[in-house]
Amino acid sequence: MTDSFLAxxxxxxxxxxxxxLTLLGMVIGIYxxxxxxxxxxxxxxxxxxxxxxFGPTLIMIMPGEDTGEGVFNVGSAFAPSTLFVxxxxxxxxxxxxxxxxxxxxxxxxGGVLKKGDRKLSGFPFGGNPEVFPYLSLxxxxxxxxxxxxxxxxxxxxxxxxxxxxxxxxxxGDEVTxxxxxxxxxxxxxxxxxxxxxxxxxxxxLIPATLAHELNKSEQVGQIMLKAVDxxxxxxxxxxxxQILKDKHGVADFTVSLPSDLLExxxxxxxxxxxxVVGIAAISLLVSGIGISNxxxxxVTERTREIGIRKAVxxxxxxxxxxxxxxxxxxxxxxAIIGIGLAAVTGFMVAKFSPLDPVLSAETILLAVGMAxxxxxxxxxxxxxxxxxxxxxxxxxxx
Numbered sequence: 571m572t573d574s575f576l577a578x579x580x581x582x583x584x585x586x587x588x589x590x591l592t593l594l595g596m597v598i599g600i601y602x603x604x605x606x607x608x609x610x611x612x613x614x615x616x617x618x619x620x621x622x623x624f625g626p627t628l629i630m631i632m633p634g635e636d637t638g639e640g641v642f643n644v645g646s647a648f649a650p651s652t653l654f655v656x657x658x659x660x661x662x663x664x665x666x667x668x669x670x671x672x673x674x675x676x677x678x679x680g681g682v683l684k685k686g687d688r689k690l691s692g693f694p695f696g697g698n699p700e701v702f703p704y705l706s707l708x709x710x711x712x713x714x715x716x717x718x719x720x721x722x723x724x725x726x727x728x729x730x731x732x733x734x735x736x737x738x739x740x741x742g743d744e745v746t747x748x749x750x751x752x753x754x755x756x757x758x759x760x761x762x763x764x765x766x767x768x769x770x771x772x773x774x775l776i777p778a779t780l781a782h783e784l785n786k787s788e789q790v791g792q793i794m795l796k797a798v799d800x801x802x803x804x805x806x807x808x809x810x811x812q813i814l815k816d817k818h819g820v821a822d823f824t825v826s827l828p829s830d831l832l833e834x835x836x837x838x839x840x841x842x843x844x845x846v847v848g849i850a851a852i853s854l855l856v857s858g859i860g861i862s863n864x865x866x867x868x869v870t871e872r873t874r875e876i877g878i879r880k881a882v883x884x885x886x887x888x889x890x891x892x893x894x895x896x897x898x899x900x901x902x903x904x905a906i907i908g909i910g911l912a913a914v915t916g917f918m919v920a921k922f923s924p925l926d927p928v929l930s931a932e933t934i935l936l937a938v939g940m941a942x943x944x945x946x947x948x949x950x951x952x953x954x955x956x957x958x959x960x961x962x963x964x965x966x967x968x
Contacts (some may be wrong), residue, residue: 571797592693592798592860592861592864593697593854593857593861593900593901593903593904593907594857594904595853595854595857595860595904596854596857596900596901596904596905596908596941596944597862597904597905597907597908597911598853598857598908598911599850599851599853599854599857599908599910599940600850600854600905600907600937600940600941601748601908601909601911601912601915602690602846602849602850602935603846603847603850603908603936603937603940604841604908604909604912604913604929604933604934604937605907605911605912605915605916605927606738606842606846607843607846607847607933607936608912608916608927608928608929608930608933608967609907609916609919609925609927610839610843610846611927611928611930611933612916612920612925612926612927612928613839614835614836614839614924615926616925616926617832617835618832624704624828625796626800626803626828626906627669627796627797627798627799627800627803628704628795628796628827628828629793629795629796629797629800629803629806629807629810629825629826629827630670630792630793630794630825630826630827630828630831631653631657631792631793631794631814631824631826631866632653632791632792632793632823632824632826633651633652633653633790633791633792633809633822633823633824634652634822634823635820635821635822635823635824636821641899644775646941649758650789650819651789651791652822652823653789653790653791653792653793653823654713654788654789654790655671655675655778655782655788655790656788656817657790657793657814657817658673658675658793660813660814660817660911661673661793661810661813661814664807664813665795665806665810665813666800666809667759667802667805667809668795668796668797668806668809668810669795669796669797669798671700672698672700672795672796673700673793673794674698674699674700674701674702674703674704674793674795674796675697675698675700675778675790675791675792675793675794675825676697676701676778676790676791676792677695677696677697677778677781677782677785677789677790677791678694678695678696678781679694679695679696679776679781679784679785680694680748681694681747681748681750681784682747682748683727683729683733683737683745683746683747683774684745684746684747685737685738685739685743685744685745685746686738688734688736688737688738689775690736690737692729692733692773692774692776693773693774694747694774694776694840695773695774695775695776695781695791696775696776696777696778696779696780696782696783697715697775697776697777697778697781698715698717698720698777698778698780699714699715699716699717699719699720700885701794701827702714702715704794704904705773705775706760706945707730707759707760707761707773707775708758708760708761709755709756709757709758709759709760710726710731710757710758710759711741711757712741712754712755712756712757713742713756713773714728714756715728715755715756715777719777719778720777720778720779721854722856723777723780723783724777724780725750725751725753725778725780726753726754726755726776726777726780727745727747727752727753727754727755727774727956728754728755728756728758728774728775728776728777728927729754729757729758729773729774729775730757730758730760730773730774731757731758731759731760732760733773733774734754734757734907739754740754740757740834741754741755741756741757747774747776747784750780750784754774757893758773760773764897769783789827795810797927803827805823807827810825811825814945843861845932848906850940854940854944857897857901857904858944858947858948859948861897861900861901861941861944861948861949862897862948862949862951862952865893865896865897865948865949865952866951866952866955868893869893869952869955869956872949872956873959876889876956876959877959877963880959886957886958887957889953889956889959890954890956890957891953892953892955892956893949893952893953893956893957894945894946894949894950894953896949897945897946897949897952898941898942898946898949899945900945900947900949901941901942901944901945901949902938902941902942904941905937905938905940905941908937909929909934909937909938912929913929915927916929
């Protein structure tokens with residue numbers, strides 16, 4: 571076996587350019603599989619961490635009728651919200667399974683934030699003081715929002731460090747959102763678990779009542795709250811659903827738990843993973859055909875060598891194994907190069923983006939397994955053809 575492996579390497583090295591061009595398809599296919607699976611696993615891990623960070627008692631209410639058990643209807647995001655501040659007040663009054671002081675909500679608004687000649691097209695939204703813990707924001711300077719800001723509809727704004735850096739703003743500076751002048755009262759750092767959210771870095775938060783004034787509507791984009799304890803989560807979800815359904819007349823909203831969202835996200839990533847593997851399989855198929863073609867050429871070129879080996883006692887099995895190992899070595903080398911390139915890509919993505927790809931042992935084994943399987947399938951026919959050559963005719967081959 572060792573001699574066959576060394577002979578395979580020697581043969582491939584003797585035709586370096588041809589070997590490289592042959593394994594290029596394998597490199598690309600394995601690189602695509604490993605890179606995309608690493609990204610999918612990384613994103614899934616980050617989302618899981620972020621969701622679990624909210625705690626097991628979190629309940630979210632979003633506009634639009636759900637499409638399943640706690641599954642948010644994405645299409646409702648492009649329609650007017652079905653939730654209002656009255657719904658928040660109703661839950662505060664009647665939902666006794668909801669923890670006191672835990673109901674936070676946001677009302678989305680629009681506009682470009684400006685300070686002098688500097689502009690920021692971030693994600694402005696209104697909120698109440700209770701929403702801050704759900705946004706994964708941590709104060710670094712200034713103050714936090716208070717109920718007085720909502721009661722007095724103060725012209726105040728709370729921004730992230732990244733937004734402050736882009737605007738070159740600090741606490742006490744005056745900025746403009748659309749045509750409304752506001753004072754920066756607090757600057758916040760985005761916690762690690764929220765960095766995956768592209769909107770979190772440029773978050774711009776104003777008092778909810780000010781957002782309602784600017785929107786000329788008391789619509790609410792999302793409500794977040796917590797059950798009184800972990801044992802009451804299911805009952806609290808049912809109670810919230812019934813209270814809002816009685817008020818609205820229909821269930822034109824979605825009540826979700828973190829586990830519902832996580833399950834939905836996992837299903838999406840699983841589908842994408844299957845698509846990636848399918849696309850990569852096509853690449854490996856093309857690569858395998860190329861390998862089979864090159865191995866057939868190699869068998870023809872080495873016909874006399876095969877005859878000599880058979881003449882000195884080499885068995886059919888030994889010849890077959892020799893060429894089969896060459897095909898497998900070729901594909902495994904391609905897999906190793908592909909995995910190496912994917913690892914470098916993952917490192918660069920982690921360094922320059924909020925994503926954190928995870929190159930797991932399972933992914934590496936899958937890649938190597940696919941390479942070996944490709945080598946066996948597409949190297950078997952040329953190997954059998956080599957093993958069946960008549961030694962006498964092979965020795966006469968020129």
